[in-house]
Amino acid sequence: MRLLLLTIDFPPARGGVQHLLARLADGLAQEHDVSVLTHCHPQAREWDRLRPYRVLRSRVVGVRSLDLVWLGLRALVEILRLRPDVIICGHVLLGPVCDLAQRQFRIPYIAMAYAYEVRAPRMRGIAGFTLRRARQVVTISKFSRQAVMAYGIPGTRVTVIRPGPGVNGDVDLDPSAPDHSGGSGGRMLLSVSRLADRYKGHDMVIRALPLIRAKVPDTRYVLVGDGWLRPYLERLAASVGVRDAVTFTGEVSEAELDAWYRRCDVFILASRESASGGGSEGFGIVFVEANLRGKPVIGGRSGGIPDAVLEGVTGLLVDPLDVGEIADAAVQLLTEPSLAARLGAQGQQRAQDELSWRNYVSRFDQVVKSMVGTWDSRGGK
């Protein structure tokens, strides 16, 4: 089958969605004729050269709305040229052009739904349009499925496929691999995320740190990632007397990230749902990444995190606004090595098995195939 993936997020730009779509395209290309249409990127040439499928790039001028319109026009041209059997709509903003193709050329489309874009109040109009018209919606967690169904879309048209770890290539999973983090001993809690969204809950982990250190005094908290919240979080750590126990690494390379994952004792991201505004975790690929390295995880009981963290199986869930509960969970995993090891091992198993990209692609493939079937029967009337 000929498949066309339209997306505004695609590598070499970094991010969870970018990674997911690349793994999807990689996987689908093994069986189908895949084309991807996305924005230009300065380092795109090298990356695109290594893909086993066509990557088409639309020009950008740096103005978001203009770039989007340009991508839409280019999409129309490519749809006419390529005549795909199915279009995968990588972002709700691209819904109108997909809908046009569906109505004019009877090319059905699958809409991808993640989290923020379907919950943000200012996206309601376009998200509702794209999702309602889509023949199928594929999303990442039960939480996001609820958000999609809130637009009045029947559950039968929404499929949850949980994404896998956001790691490129094969990870050396030998737990005795050397430590590159330059750590200075002691126990380590690790978070990985941009420091740009309050809802990620770094603040509450920092506030819990004095309580954790009261019981496990050599505990450090390492925050990998950067963003405008960093100076605030640094001052926050100082305000509760733990500045020396908190490390901000800034942006790191894939190799360094891998080293931090290996080096930590517990991975933690106590994300919360903001009372409104749509800020929340849609799934939390970082939990799976940590699990993949055999690490136990702690997640905030919010958004799609319960899909990424199986309570008592791959990690622990906490009330993200309760510093006492955050501290208790961290202390438990830092002081009960057998529990930590068991959760880590079970998490690793799940990451390699149920949440493998192989599994993701094959389930997605079923959606693609089922959809074409129904279309043919209708088209035959």
Place this chain on the structure above:
Amino acid sequence: MCGIVGIAGIADEALVRRMADTIVHRGPDGEGYFVGDGVSLGARRLSIIDLVSSNQPIWNEDRTVVTVFNGEIYNYQELRRALEKKGHILKTAGDTEVLVHLYEEYGEAGVHLLRGMFAYAIWDARRRRLMLVRDRLGIKPLYYLEHDGRLVFGSEIKAILAAAEEPRELDRDALDLYLTLQYVPGPRTLLRAIRKLQPGCLLVWQDGQTTVRQYWDIVLVEGDRKATEESAEEEFGVLLEESVRLHRISDVPIGVLLSGGIDSSAVTGLLARCGERLKTFTVGFEAGQEVNEINEARIVARHFGSDHHEVVMGPSLADVLPRIVGFQDEPVADPAAVPTYFICQFAARWVKVLLSGEGGDELLGGYPRYRWLDLSERIRRRAWARGMGGALRGALGTLLPQGRVATRLRTLLSSAPLGHRHLEWVAALDERLKGRLLHGTDHNDGPSGGAALLVQELLASVGMEDAIPGLMYVDFKTWLPDDILAKTDRMSMAVSVEARVPLLDHRLVEFVASLPHQVKIRNFGTKRLLRRSMRDILPLETLQRPKQAFRVPLAAWLAGPLRELLWDTLTDSTARQRGLFSTSGVAALLAEQANGTHDHSRALWSLLCLELWMRQFLDATPPAHH
């Protein structure tokens, strides 16, 4: 809610009893003492939660950790459940007990789990170690004195004076701060030997050594972020409602101090939404009708159908003021203390707990001066604007008559550091006036004293380019704990009523502090966040009322009911012999006030409160108000 006292270093029950006797008003319902090996603790109790079993002091399971506690822990039920799950055995039904078990569980870090207002002492008998803790924002007071390896502490200064033998020496630097600010910012007090434990700090005494450490501070975020205003409003509303709900916890009747302003109206509205049949209380003035807010309060009370009570302050001011100053414990020359005392005394007939809207201005950026000084800072940063400002400033002297507006304008156009401009704006006595009083001559060097140093230091510690977060931080560290909250605590406790401040719940404060100031203050409109989140709850008149400071008819008081007390107190032989101020300077001030050439009301009020205080706390043993 109570008063606490104690001494580390000696065991002396008679002494702690004597200390506790000076603060019976803080806790008339009961008393309790613990005297152990090298330690004496005492508490006076006002029963609010768990009236039966929570008599202090309170121990842990094996009686190795003991506490005396003043305040309320609003999340105590949640903490009790968590502690019981960890195997602690709690014997009472109250909030005090969680303190000892949290200490067992987390040591000093246990304080991070407390949500509420508190000042407490914990004696760890095994380590022979005393820990004093004060809440994050300084809602409850705690004073201490170190002497000879001993540590004497108490909820009020008068309790410490009952135990301390050394001479009571006035701290001249603190006096300078008082004259500028109308209160003494911590950790100083007007008495050289006595310190305040600062908000958000804990003190540990062991083997005669004392260390003080900060465990919490407010962290304001840099501005200029595109703020997601809608979500901020909604989240603010959710947090405020939660805070008000938590602040209802009580086994005795509660009421609201309703001024008619938006802060106390919001508290009233949210309580009413909890389904509470409310009692509200408002105070008005007989002298000076123009400053009354009785009508505004009535609108709100009617809107929510509360059981509303009003009291009008009568002419008996001169009899009461010395008592009020005595209760104040250290002089806070904020005239709002007087109506606060009256309304609490009045409300005490019906309730034991009063919720108030205090803290709203500091939290939400309610003071217009933030915006004005921010503007002034922007002018100063631009060379061309600075030049024009300088010229304008020069012209002002001839164009505008002397007065408030001219003074304000001069401050705004001044090229002095931000801290100095802030002080020029808020000062009770400017440097010129201070010079006249202290030396009998004008000495006009600009604010060079301790206050300027303190403010500049606080501004520097925030280290932000924006003026607004820095100025808000200064208020959080000085004005809020040492004026607003000191006044609220002392005036309510004077009549054995507990005041609660739901706008200062730390979770709410942390959230609001983390918002860019553009969400709080915009285009000279103030308290956007509160106004907008309350738009479906409060009556329109209240929402649309422009910001009004709580005003007191001070000049009318000084010319009327207090005239005699003022002249006598400031000019009699006791005052003259004290020799703190130039006799001619004081006389000139009084004369100018009397013939109406200048309004020195704030300065004279500061001097009056100070002299009344010195008579009770320096010259004599402070009165025990039984």
